[in-house]
Amino acid sequence: MADPMISVAGLTVAYGGQRVLDGVNLDIEPGEVMVLLGGSGSGKSTMLRHIIGLERPASGTVRVRGVDINRCSVKELKAIRRAMGVAFQESALLNSLSIEENVSLPMRELTTLADPVIEIMTYMKLAAVGLGEAAKRLPQELSGGMKKRAAVARATALDPEILVFDEPSAGLDPIVAAGLDDLILFLKRAFQMTILVVTHELASAFRIADRIAMLEKGSLIAVESKDSFRASTHPRIRQFLDRVPDPIAESTAVQSRFRELAGLTGERG
Amino acid sequence: MNVFEAIGKDVIHRLAYVGGLSRQFWSGLCASRYVQPVVGKRGRWTTAMRQMMAIGVDALPIVGIMSVCAGFILAMQTGAELRKFGALQYVMDTVAIGFTRELGPLLTAFVVAGRSGSAFSAEIGSMEVTSEIDALRTMDIDPIEFVLAPKYVAAIIMVPCLTIMSNAFGILAGAGFMYISTKITLGMYLHYVANSIELRDVFTGLLKSLVFATIIVNVGCMEGFRTRGGPDAVGRSATSAVVKSTFLVILADVFFTAIFYLLRQE
Numbered sequence: 001m002a003d004p005m006i007s008v009a010g011l012t013v014a015y016g017g018q019r020v021l022d023g024v025n026l027d028i029e030p031g032e033v034m035v036l037l038g039g040s041g042s043g044k045s046t047m048l049r050h051i052i053g054l055e056r057p058a059s060g061t062v063r064v065r066g067v068d069i070n071r072c073s074v075k076e077l078k079a080i081r082r083a084m085g086v087a088f089q090e091s092a093l094l095n096s097l098s099i100e101e102n103v104s105l106p107m108r109e110l111t112t113l114a115d116p117v118i119e120i121m122t123y124m125k126l127a128a129v130g131l132g133e134a135a136k137r138l139p140q141e142l143s144g145g146m147k148k149r150a151a152v153a154r155a156t157a158l159d160p161e162i163l164v165f166d167e168p169s170a171g172l173d174p175i176v177a178a179g180l181d182d183l184i185l186f187l188k189r190a191f192q193m194t195i196l197v198v199t200h201e202l203a204s205a206f207r208i209a210d211r212i213a214m215l216e217k218g219s220l221i222a223v224e225s226k227d228s229f230r231a232s233t234h235p236r237i238r239q240f241l242d243r244v245p246d247p248i249a250e251s252t253a254v255q256s257r258f259r260e261l262a263g264l265t266g267e268r269g
Numbered sequence: 270m271n272v273f274e275a276i277g278k279d280v281i282h283r284l285a286y287v288g289g290l291s292r293q294f295w296s297g298l299c300a301s302r303y304v305q306p307v308v309g310k311r312g313r314w315t316t317a318m319r320q321m322m323a324i325g326v327d328a329l330p331i332v333g334i335m336s337v338c339a340g341f342i343l344a345m346q347t348g349a350e351l352r353k354f355g356a357l358q359y360v361m362d363t364v365a366i367g368f369t370r371e372l373g374p375l376l377t378a379f380v381v382a383g384r385s386g387s388a389f390s391a392e393i394g395s396m397e398v399t400s401e402i403d404a405l406r407t408m409d410i411d412p413i414e415f416v417l418a419p420k421y422v423a424a425i426i427m428v429p430c431l432t433i434m435s436n437a438f439g440i441l442a443g444a445g446f447m448y449i450s451t452k453i454t455l456g457m458y459l460h461y462v463a464n465s466i467e468l469r470d471v472f473t474g475l476l477k478s479l480v481f482a483t484i485i486v487n488v489g490c491m492e493g494f495r496t497r498g499g500p501d502a503v504g505r506s507a508t509s510a511v512v513k514s515t516f517l518v519i520l521a522d523v524f525f526t527a528i529f530y531l532l533r534q535e
Contacts, residue, residue, distance in 0.1 A: 052407050081409035092404035094396075106408050108311060109415070154408075 003066055005030045005162060005194040006051060011060035013046055013218075020046045022218040023060065030161075033188055033195045035205040038215035039240065047215065048166055048198045052086050053077065064162070082110060085155030089167040091147040093139040099126070099150045100135040106157040125153040129183060145176035152183060156191075163187060165197040169204045181207045202241065206230065214240070293413065293494075294487050297421050300414035304422040317419040324385045324420075325427030329434060332380050336368070336435040339376055340442025343367055348450060357451060358461070364443030365462040369470040370529075373436040375522060378481035381428055382514040386489035389420060390510035393493025394503040402494070417490045421483070428482035429475045436474070473529050480525065481518050488514040 004027035013021040020043045028034045038044040049055045051062055053069045061068050064080045072080075093102045104122040107113055113121070126132050129149040139147055148168060155163060165184065169177035181204050187193050199205055205212055212229040214222040216236050222229060232238065239246075248254060306314040347363045393416060396402050405412045444458040453461075492510040496502050 049403075054403055054406060078409050081407060084407070086404065086407040088400045088404055090400050092400040094401055094404075095399075105410070109408070109410050 004028055004063075005065060006196065007061075007063040007066075008047070008051065009061050009063070011047065011050060011062065012058050013043070013050065013055075014058055020218055021050075021057075024215070024218070024220055026213055026220060026223060028194060028196060030194050031188070031192050032210040033184065033197065033208050035209035035212045036196065036198045036215060037200065037202075037205055037212055037240070038198075039200060042215045043218045044198050044200075044215045045166065048164065048196075051196065052084065052164055053081070082158055083160050084162040084164065085158070085160035086164045087148065087151040087155045087166065087168065089170055091139070091151040093147060093150055093154070095139055098136055098138055099131065099142070099153075102139070102150060103153045103157055106154065110158065121157075125157055126150075128156070129153045130179075143176075145172050145180065148172070148180060149183065152180075152187075156187065156193075159191065160193065162194045162196070165195070165199075167199055168197060169199060169201045174203075177201070177204060178207075180204075184208050290487055290491055293417070293491055294483065296411075296413045297417045297487065297490075300411065300418040301422050301425075303414055304418050313419055317422045320420050320423035321427050323388070324381060324423050325431055328380055328384055328431060331384070332377055332431050332435050333438045335376055335380060336373070336438035337442040339372055340364055340368065340439035341446055343372070343439070344443045344446035348446065357447075361443060361447060361458060361461050362465045364446075365440055365466045366470055368436045368439035368443075369466055369474045371474070371522075371526070372439060373432045374474045374478040374481060375518070376439075377428060377431045377435045377478060378485065378518045379515060381424070381431065381482070382485045382489075382511055382518065385420075385424070386485045386510045386514045387507040389486065389489030390492040390496070391503055391507040393490055394496035394506045395500075397494060397496045398499060398503060412494070417486070420490065421486045424482040424486045425479060428485075429478045432475060432478040436471070473525075477522065477525050480521050484517045484521060485514045488517060 006026075006028040008024055008026040011021050011024040012019065024043075024047060026034075026036075036044050036047065046055075050057050051064075053062070056070050062070065064084065067076050067080060069077060069080055093099070094105070097105065100122055103125050104118050107118045107121060111118075123132065123135065126135055129152050131146060131149050131153060134142060134146060134150075139150070142150065152163075152165075163184075168180050168184065172180065184195060184197065185208055188195055195208075197205075197208060206226060209226050211223065211225055213220055214229070214237055221234060222232060222237055224232065229237070230241070232241075238244075303310040304313040304317050344360050344364050348357060348360045351357050351359050351363075393402070393412075396416070402412050402416075405415055440462055443462075444453075444455050447453045447458055448455070489510045492506040492513070496506045
């Protein structure tokens, strides 16, 4: 098997003494769709920010195409950034620029292509995500789903090898979300991209994933194929799959707080 | 012990801020070469032009009105005293020198800090909270070069221009006062003013305005880049951009005025 496209080893992150990620290991193979699942606060967004090189880990390494992104030269980092497209959860389009200008931004900034070429390529990218008509509009004039599509068009502007999605279906209705899933599958099929999707939407995960990794309290509790994940017997995964809530009112922290409020704390007698 | 600890922490915090500011200033200065027309990166100069309109042209009315008012105030206040000594003509010197050396640059800096410094931090702050800055980084576009540098170039060009306008308005207000109180005509007034100010006064004023522009842009952008959280954080960083840049402008003013004063002594 080829070397992994992205390789995370022993990634440990702590904010204010609390460990958000605790020695996470994950390899993502070229051409696969890896879905990183996890509940709120499981550390999946933090992990994503480290994989795309926005933050430096306390310890551990993140290798992209075999290069450690925290210990490489500026030139190598630039090359990696160009090979990696990121579609953010909030879509993160520049609000002062039109959709067309947003999508053409990486080409205008990072290549020496002539303006007419950029224009044609931009329309191709926009047409690929079904936004050919909305090119001249500003981001705030678009619906949530269209913004995410535009973000995908921008992320694919330089034909990256790796595409990273942060919560692609969050805040979208099921039909639009399904459309976005199809788009991800299309990109994988058409361009053989390696795709990492961070989400908590099960339906979407099962639709697009080749493999699923599940993050729980800063550790990976499963990295499995879609089918074996579905059949998993791990209690936390079952809870996630069967939508069973955490018993909040019975947790010791809540109980002790109630006791405190009622004046029943041990110290006071 | 706790008091010392707190003081130490505070000092380190402030030093780190100044350190960050200087580092940002340096990268901004280096990135400014990409903003040049024709030879710079495409689109940068257009952005800078748009910023020049916002920083300079749009601020002209308020700078003008404030300078006229300040010029009048200065003339009236000094006139009331000088009249006692029968030395009313020195009002002209006071206004001319006061404006070119001090009030012009300072008033302009305050207006620009209030209008544009806050706008920079709010703009960058909201880009920060909506992940736009992160998106730029992941696209391998340097936010300092893309966002800060055009603003810096625009401010470096427009703030001295505004300062010159402020000087002119202030001096004209002095002319108005002199005409009302002693019927000195504009021609005579300008002749007198031209004799009393030296080119050096104008240049020291403009040098100051360059420093003020640097402070305002860097503090405004720095506060923007440091914004973390939600919409309330954007408001807070706009406030602190204005407060910190006005404070640093005054501090720099004292420093430069002291240097020029000492140089004049020799």
